[in-house]
Structure formats: C-alpha cells, structure tokens
Amino acid sequence: MIRILMILLCSLMGYAFAESKVLHVSTIPNNADIYVDEVSPDHSKEPAYVSPAFISTDDSLASDILISLFNPGFMDTTIRVRLSAKDTSFIIVSQQPILDEEFLRAQESDISKRNRRVFGKDLMKYSLIPFALSLVSGAITYYEISKADDSKKTIKNSSIESDRYQDARDEFRSYQRKARTAKGFTYASFITGVSLLSIGFIFSF
Numbered sequence: 001m002i003r004i005l006m007i008l009l010c011s012l013m014g015y016a017f018a019e020s021k022v023l024h025v026s027t028i029p030n031n032a033d034i035y036v037d038e039v040s041p042d043h044s045k046e047p048a049y050v051s052p053a054f055i056s057t058d059d060s061l062a063s064d065i066l067i068s069l070f071n072p073g074f075m076d077t078t079i080r081v082r083l084s085a086k087d088t089s090f091i092i093v094s095q096q097p098i099l100d101e102e103f104l105r106a107q108e109s110d111i112s113k114r115n116r117r118v119f120g121k122d123l124m125k126y127s128l129i130p131f132a133l134s135l136v137s138g139a140i141t142y143y144e145i146s147k148a149d150d151s152k153k154t155i156k157n158s159s160i161e162s163d164r165y166q167d168a169r170d171e172f173r174s175y176q177r178k179a180r181t182a183k184g185f186t187y188a189s190f191i192t193g194v195s196l197l198s199i200g201f202i203f204s205f
Contacts, residue, residue: 020056021083023065027051028094032071039078043070044113057083071095072107120203127196134189137182144179148172 025034033047036055041047047070049055057065062083069077074095083089098104151172158165 020058021062022088023055023057023067023081023083024088024090025049025051025053025055025067026090026092027069027071028092029071029074032069032074032093032095035068035070037066038068039066041068041070043076043107043110044117046114046118054088069093069095070107070110072111073097073104117204120200120205123196123200124204125200127193127200130189130193130196134186134193137186137189141179141182141186144175144182148175148179151175 030051032051033043034049034051034053034055035041036048051069055065055067064080064082066078066080069079075098077093077095079091079093081089081091151168154168155165155172158168
C-alpha cells in the first residue's frame with residue numbers, strides 16, 4: 001500500500017514539474033492576431049497573442065493546440081497544430097489575401113468595435129486620476145475646514161480690539177476661502193472621474 005502511494009506521489013510530482021509545451025507561430029505577413037482554443041473567436045475582442053509569438057500550454061500531455069488567425073485584408077485561418085513531444089514546435093502560415101468587399105467590411109467592423117472597446121478601457125483607467133485628485137482635494141478641504149474652525153474658536157475667545165482677534169479673523173477668512181476652493185475642485189474631479197468611468201464602461205462593451 002505504501003509503495004503504491006509513493007508511486008502515485010512520484011507520478012503527481014513528475015506531472016506537476018513537467019515542462020510546458022511551446023508552439024512558435026509565425027505568419028506572412030506578421031502582426032496577425034492569434035486566438036487560442038477558439039473555433040469561432042470574437043475578433044472584436046483583443047487576441048491572446050500577435051504573431052510572431054511563442055504560445056505555451058500548461059498541459060504537458062497535450063498533443064495538439066487549436067489556433068485561429070485574424071489579419072485584416074487576409075482570410076481568417078483556423079488550424080489545429082500537432083505539438084512535438086518534447087521540443088518547441090514551429091509553424092509558419094502564409095495568409096491568403098481576400099478581395100471580397102463584404103468580408104473586408106465585416107473585418108473593418110470588428111476592428112472598429114475592438115478599438116472602441118480599447119478606448120473604453122483606457123477611459124476607465126484614466127478615471128482613476130481624477131478620483132485620486134478628488135481624494136487629495138477632499139483631504140485638503142477637511143484640513144482647511146478644521147483650521148477655520150480653530151480660528152473661529154480663537155475669535156470667540158479673543159477681545160475684539162486685540163491683535164489676536166484680527167489675526168484669527170484674517171486666518172479664518174483665508175482658511176474658509178481655501179476650503180471653498182478645494183471643495184469645488186473635489187466635486188469637479190469626482191464628477192470628471194464618474195463621467196470617464198461611465199463613458200468608458202459603455203464603450204468597453
């Protein structure tokens with residue numbers, strides 16, 4: 001029983017540490033989008049790889065891999081490639097140009113949708129900047145308000161004719177003005193962030 005368990009354990013360890021298989025894909029021309037294990041990939045979505053590329057699979061026992069190529073102006077190609085048992089596998093695909101106007105328009109539509117999605121995702125990333133600025137300006141607003149409150153307390157505890165009263169009054173007005181400015185910037189930054197996030201979210205679909 002112990003021997004059987006040791007054999008199973010060794011087998012599992014060997015499988016865990018087995019090297020992943022690699023497929024090197026080249027295309028003529030280059031810069032073809034490569035989708036892996038997708039029979040009918042959505043070309044409006046970003047590909048997993050762009051040729052030339054090394055594609056690795058975690059399944060060391062895999063005997064083949066399915067790749068789909070997309071390159072505007074050329075025929076879509078789907079190939080099931082047989083992998084080498086040990087070494088890196090290589091494949092070079094010469095893509096066939098297409099003249100079908102309807103097919104070309106469909107490809108252009110996919111690219112347009114993809115660019116829109118990429119633009120949307122970029123907007124969502126950029127929305128982090130105004131959100132961060134709104135947090136900073138919000139903290140500044142809170143600080144200026146607290147300082148204005150301190151000056152207000154000083155005013156209440158000081159004689160009207162004293163210099164301390166006048167200084168505290170000037171400081172109160174200064175802190176109040178700064179707090180008002182920072183508060184407005186906080187709102188503006190937050191609204192900008194929400195707008196970018198909303199527009200980016202819409203475009204990303």
